[in-house]
Amino acid sequence: MTVVLGIETSCDETGVGLVRDGVLLGDALSSSMAEHARFGGVVPEIAARAHVAAVVPCVNEALTRSGLSLNDVGAIAVTSGPGLATALHVGVAAAKAYAMTLGVPLYGVHHLAGHAAADTLEHGPLPAKSIVLIVSGGHTSLLLVNDLVLDPVVHLSDTLDDAAGEAFDKVARILGLSYPGGPAIDKVSRDGDPHAVKLPRPLTGPRDPKLGFSFSGLKTAVARHVEAEQKAGRELAVADIAASFQEAVADTLTRKAILACRLHDVSTLVVVGGVAANSRVRSLAAERCAAAGIELRVPPMRLCTDNGAMIAAVGDLLVRAEAKPASLSLATHPSIELTWAQLDRSVAEVLQNQ
Amino acid sequence: MLVLALDTSTPAVVVGIIDTDQESPLAERFVINPRGHGELLTPLIQEIVAEAGLTMSRLDAVVCGTGPGPFTSLRVGMVTGASIADALGKPVYPVCSLDAIGVAAAEVDDLLVITDARRKELYWARYHRGVRVAGPAVGKPEDVRVPGVVLAGHVASLYAEPWELPDRGIEYPTTATLVAAAGDALLTGAEPGEMVPLYLRKPDAVEPGARKSVIQA
Numbered sequence: 001m002t003v004v005l006g007i008e009t010s011c012d013e014t015g016v017g018l019v020r021d022g023v024l025l026g027d028a029l030s031s032s033m034a035e036h037a038r039f040g041g042v043v044p045e046i047a048a049r050a051h052v053a054a055v056v057p058c059v060n061e062a063l064t065r066s067g068l069s070l071n072d073v074g075a076i077a078v079t080s081g082p083g084l085a086t087a088l089h090v091g092v093a094a095a096k097a098y099a100m101t102l103g104v105p106l107y108g109v110h111h112l113a114g115h116a117a118a119d120t121l122e123h124g125p126l127p128a129k130s131i132v133l134i135v136s137g138g139h140t141s142l143l144l145v146n147d148l149v150l151d152p153v154v155h156l157s158d159t160l161d162d163a164a165g166e167a168f169d170k171v172a173r174i175l176g177l178s179y180p181g182g183p184a185i186d187k188v189s190r191d192g193d194p195h196a197v198k199l200p201r202p203l204t205g206p207r208d209p210k211l212g213f214s215f216s217g218l219k220t221a222v223a224r225h226v227e228a229e230q231k232a233g234r235e236l237a238v239a240d241i242a243a244s245f246q247e248a249v250a251d252t253l254t255r256k257a258i259l260a261c262r263l264h265d266v267s268t269l270v271v272v273g274g275v276a277a278n279s280r281v282r283s284l285a286a287e288r289c290a291a292a293g294i295e296l297r298v299p300p301m302r303l304c305t306d307n308g309a310m311i312a313a314v315g316d317l318l319v320r321a322e323a324k325p326a327s328l329s330l331a332t333h334p335s336i337e338l339t340w341a342q343l344d345r346s347v348a349e350v351l352q353n354q
Numbered sequence: 355m356l357v358l359a360l361d362t363s364t365p366a367v368v369v370g371i372i373d374t375d376q377e378s379p380l381a382e383r384f385v386i387n388p389r390g391h392g393e394l395l396t397p398l399i400q401e402i403v404a405e406a407g408l409t410m411s412r413l414d415a416v417v418c419g420t421g422p423g424p425f426t427s428l429r430v431g432m433v434t435g436a437s438i439a440d441a442l443g444k445p446v447y448p449v450c451s452l453d454a455i456g457v458a459a460a461e462v463d464d465l466l467v468i469t470d471a472r473r474k475e476l477y478w479a480r481y482h483r484g485v486r487v488a489g490p491a492v493g494k495p496e497d498v499r500v501p502g503v504v505l506a507g508h509v510a511s512l513y514a515e516p517w518e519l520p521d522r523g524i525e526y527p528t529t530a531t532l533v534a535a536a537g538d539a540l541l542t543g544a545e546p547g548e549m550v551p552l553y554l555r556k557p558d559a560v561e562p563g564a565r566k567s568v569i570q571a
């Protein structure tokens with residue numbers, strides 16, 4: 001069985017993981033998150049500089065943790081898109097250099113396919129059909145996944161504007177909470193009343209796209225409320241506002257995810273991404289899945305956020321599907337939609353040519 | 355000793371393999387393509403390894419230009435160099451890319467190497483007989499200009515006339531000059547320095563100001 005080394009550098013996390021036959025052997029992660037904090041969001045150049053310093057040490061740390069050496073690596077998988085262009089280049093350059101020097105095949109992987117694969121490392125292979133809700137700082141997507149690497153992924157919907165995590169971060173700023181805002185809002189919400197402030201449930205009207213997301217209006221609604229309160233000279237009920245906002249996001253996300261399962265006759269929902277850490281998103285998803293007879297799968301947090309193991313997991317599936325490797329001129333794709341888990345080379349194309 | 359040298363600090367991708375006992379490289383490539391470094395570099399290395407009749411595992415060391423240069427391409431080269439060295443279990447020696455031009459004009463008493471830093475600025479360093487005496491730094495052309503020097507570097511030809519200075523005609527690092535710039539450290543197998551890109555500029559980023567009101571609209 002082939003050991004696949006996965007490299008992820010699409011945003012602010014340098015991640016490296018080693019996977020063999022669906023099993024995570026070891027991984028390493030280095031984050032530049034703290035360096036972005038005072039800018040209120042990820043600064044691409046800062047992220048890229050951090051990747052340069054971190055990528056080789058992460059490879060070695062992941063190997064040490066797996067008890068393996070580079071000679072044991074039989075294939076390399078790397079996120080070649082989507083993500084920050086300047087950050088993607090770092091991981092792709094490293095992946096090519098390792099693949100060429102070790103003389104092993106290289107696979108370019110779609111970042112979101114990685115998120116969908118993450119849960120397989122904890123809970124085993126995905127069923128024949130599943131709905132995957134990806135909720136992170138950069139993405140809010142509903143995917144219909146059949147065989148993750150052999151079939152095209154159906155991108156059911158995306159956010160029209162802000163990603164859910166981004167909305168958490170922006171609302172936290174409005175409320176004067178720390179960055180990243182998700183954990184901060186989650187924490188203060190525990191002491192708040194989720195029904196204290198009436199906030200909209202975006203895109204849930206009869207004429208709205210059934211599975212669509214939009215969070216920018218919700219953020220503005222919070223900002224208006226805050227300004228109105230301040231104008232009226234009232235002290236901000238931060239916990240109540242945070243809890244109400246969190247409730248609105250959790251309600252919208254889970255409502256649409258369950259609807260996607262119903263519409264596509266799917267009985268497994270996988271929730272991944274940084275926002276899957278949110279306590280209310282989790283409890284509401286569990287509650288609603290149980291009521292609808294849907295199996296809910298949420299990977300542990302370290303696999304929910306960006307990491308290298310999830311990219312290695314896709315690489316492992318590609319190796320086992322005998323997918324054709326990428327060439328060493330593999331390009332980066334900063335804004336490519338998810339159709340195929342493997343970029344630059346669709347497995348279907350390969351199978352057809354066999 | 356078989357050395358792989360590479361530099362991506364300029365619009366050119368420079369890669370070559372040299373046997374340190376010989377004058378000329380066993381194989382090298384020079385391709386000008388400012389946006390193509392990421393896609394070109396590794397395949398070019400694979401080509402020259404084959405052309406030299408070698409395998410990667412025969413290499414004894416890597417020499418890598420560390421800039422200054424445009425960030426994205428510079429990073430591609432440096433990460434590639436570092437990863438190859440790591441995969442080989444061999445050392446990688448960082449060299450300031452401007453030094454690989456400075457050493458090529460070791461007969462010149464006062465050499466000013468200039469390369470394009472974009473944003474109407476120049477990266478520069480000054481050399482006395484091949485040895486760096488000032489820089490590397492980045493600045494506006496009018497501040498970089500000094501009387502009485504000889505120019506080199508890939509934008510020297512653009513400034514020679516307006517500045518009324520001679521152009522030594524050395525534009526880019528080469529396999530041989532990169533290895534020469536690595537100097538004794540490489541030849542004696544000394545502990546290499548750290549692979550830190552010479553950005554010479556802080557990342558562009560502004561701290562957010564006060565929130566704008568959303569009510570006025």
Ligand SMILES: Nc1ncnc2c1ncn2[C@@H]1O[C@H](COP(=O)(O)OP(=O)(O)O)[C@@H](O)[C@H]1O
Pocket residue numbers: 011012135136137138139164165166168169180181182183186273274275276277278279304305306
């Ligand atoms: N407990 C939480 N509740 C809500 N959002 C959270 C929580 N923890 C993290 N997040 C959000 O998750 C995002 C980071 O997730 P990640 O998957 O690393 O995303 P990306 O790499 O796309 O930025 C941030 O926007 C952060 O605020």
